[in-house]
Amino acid sequence: MGEQLKIACGVFGAINYENQPIFSNIYWGMRAQNHRGHQSHGFLTYDNRKFYVHRSLDLIPKIKTSAVQEWFGRLPGQVGIANVRYTTSGKCDEKSLIKGTQPVTASKNGFKLAVSFNGNVVNTFQLKREISKDFPNFSYECDSDLICHKLLIELMKSNDFASAVETCMHGIEGAFSVAGITKDGKFFAFKDPNGIRPLCAGRSSDYSTYAFSSETVGLDVNGFERDFEIEPGELVTVSKDGFQREKLVNINRKAFCSFEFAYFARPDSRFDDRYVYEVREEFGRNLVRENSDIVKDADIIISLPETGDDAALGAHEASGLRWERASRRHRYVTERAFILLNKERYSTIDRKINILASKVNGKRIIVTEDSVVRGDTTKVVIEKLRRMGAKKVYLFVTFPRIIGPCFYGIDMATYGQLIGSKHSVEQIAKIIGADAVCYQPIENFAKATGFRQDQLCLACVTGKYPTPLAQRIADEMKKKFLEGHEEKGRLYETAEAVEQSVAK
Numbered sequence: 001m002g003e004q005l006k007i008a009c010g011v012f013g014a015i016n017y018e019n020q021p022i023f024s025n026i027y028w029g030m031r032a033q034n035h036r037g038h039q040s041h042g043f044l045t046y047d048n049r050k051f052y053v054h055r056s057l058d059l060i061p062k063i064k065t066s067a068v069q070e071w072f073g074r075l076p077g078q079v080g081i082a083n084v085r086y087t088t089s090g091k092c093d094e095k096s097l098i099k100g101t102q103p104v105t106a107s108k109n110g111f112k113l114a115v116s117f118n119g120n121v122v123n124t125f126q127l128k129r130e131i132s133k134d135f136p137n138f139s140y141e142c143d144s145d146l147i148c149h150k151l152l153i154e155l156m157k158s159n160d161f162a163s164a165v166e167t168c169m170h171g172i173e174g175a176f177s178v179a180g181i182t183k184d185g186k187f188f189a190f191k192d193p194n195g196i197r198p199l200c201a202g203r204s205s206d207y208s209t210y211a212f213s214s215e216t217v218g219l220d221v222n223g224f225e226r227d228f229e230i231e232p233g234e235l236v237t238v239s240k241d242g243f244q245r246e247k248l249v250n251i252n253r254k255a256f257c258s259f260e261f262a263y264f265a266r267p268d269s270r271f272d273d274r275y276v277y278e279v280r281e282e283f284g285r286n287l288v289r290e291n292s293d294i295v296k297d298a299d300i301i302i303s304l305p306e307t308g309d310d311a312a313l314g315a316h317e318a319s320g321l322r323w324e325r326a327s328r329r330h331r332y333v334t335e336r337a338f339i340l341l342n343k344e345r346y347s348t349i350d351r352k353i354n355i356l357a358s359k360v361n362g363k364r365i366i367v368t369e370d371s372v373v374r375g376d377t378t379k380v381v382i383e384k385l386r387r388m389g390a391k392k393v394y395l396f397v398t399f400p401r402i403i404g405p406c407f408y409g410i411d412m413a414t415y416g417q418l419i420g421s422k423h424s425v426e427q428i429a430k431i432i433g434a435d436a437v438c439y440q441p442i443e444n445f446a447k448a449t450g451f452r453q454d455q456l457c458l459a460c461v462t463g464k465y466p467t468p469l470a471q472r473i474a475d476e477m478k479k480k481f482l483e484g485h486e487e488k489g490r491l492y493e494t495a496e497a498v499e500q501s502v503a504k
């Protein structure tokens with residue numbers, strides 16, 4: 001159910017070489033990925049003269065037929081980038097959200113560029129200090145401003161795009177999957193050296209349009225073919241001849257976010273040629289194999305829709321137990337409960353998930369769940385099942401127990417918010433009211449994804465972070481947390497002292 005988490009953003013960009021307006025491609029490519037962030041959205045196009053921008057709050061809107069021409073008129077040009085965002089950095093009031101909406105631009109001394117970004121920057125204080133030397137009034141509400149300004153500064157210094165990107169890859173710690181446009185019309189994308197967030201490249205079958213997308217669904221809805229996933233530390237630029245790929249930084253370690261498989265990505269997206277839903281089905285089969293005693297003691301499987309559905313199918317296939325579709329999701333309440341602010345969460349869960357009492361009454365139930373973060377909404381659902389007469393509730397969780405915060409774009413940014421950071425599995429079961437909680441072991445999880453463990457980021461379940469400052473902040477803050485100190489916000493936004501001590 002992924003009840004509580006938030007992700008940073010989704011990215012889409014495209015360029016057409018037959019003088020066709022690009023707006024339709026970036027609109028649909030981005031709208032297919034609105035699940036990656038719904039607090040704000042934005043489009044930016046370029047017609048070799050100027051950037052045209054539309055930024056607004058909430059989901060990407062439907063466009064009425066009568067307004068189509070107006071949208072195309074406001075966003076002309078053959079190249080464009082788009083973004084959907086949830087804040088994993090910055091403030092959440094309306095003014096800040098508007099200010100933090102992407103794509104963002106930066107310009108100085110005749111240089112100008114625009115970027116759309118997915119990820120999260122860890123060494124924010126250091127970068128802000130650096131950027132302030134060239135932009136004395138610099139302030140930001142979104143990490144993309146840091147990336148855009150840092151890239152502009154390096155471009156001004158070297159006047160060489162690849163070398164500017166390479167310096168950014170060395171100087172920015174965190175996750176960044178970026179698509180952008182420069183004033184001279186260069187359309188580009190790059191990823192941090194660990195390749196933490198997804199970003200793929202594809203094109204139309206007639207080779208007239210080239211695109212970058214966080215997930216493959218953004219390409220699919222445009223009828224594009226996927227060519228490749230951008231490699232960690234790779235810069236990709238586009239010309240009429242196609243993609244030009246340059247590996248700028250090679251650290252021999254990939255750290256693709258494992259949580260994309262469990263929860264975040266759309267099931268019909270592909271990572272390394274495997275559909276996410278196939279991986280989730282395997283998670284379900286794994287959980288059945290690992291917990292045969294519980295399976296023997298159960299009557300039915302239910303899923304908490306929709307991210308638990310694929311695991312439920314896998315569990316049904318492996319166990320022979322009926323997958324009872326006893327929980328139904330309201331099709332038009334599109335908010336992910338986890339993305340909402342705390343006070344909105346409970347009522348939204350009640351409004352969007354309905355449980356069919358007669359199907360669960362008197363039953364021993366396995367509930368498939370993608371992850372348990374705070375545990376509070378899982379608790380609400382289990383309470384509901386009990387009220388409806390469920391005799392037993394076993395929770396099968398596809399993502400291993402989350403024990404630490406994420407610094408790379410999923411908003412579980414403190415130890416205090418994680419039920420798994422200070423409770424054993426047995427304690428968690430007691431707190432949320434389940435008869436048992438069965439997490440998928442890390443090894444089995446990784447195997448099901450088709451990635452080796454050393455190709456995945458598993459930091460939030462192992463405590464081993466792929467970047468050094470994140471590790472240092474996590475270790476120091478964990479110590480303080482266990483000593484009883486109160487966490488005053490997202491760790492990477494409150495850890496200036498740690499960052500400074502590392503910089504020395």
Ligand code: SF4
Binds near residue numbers: 196257405407408460
């Ligand atoms: S810490 Fe967890 S959620 Fe964050 S990038 Fe790594 S695997 Fe993904």
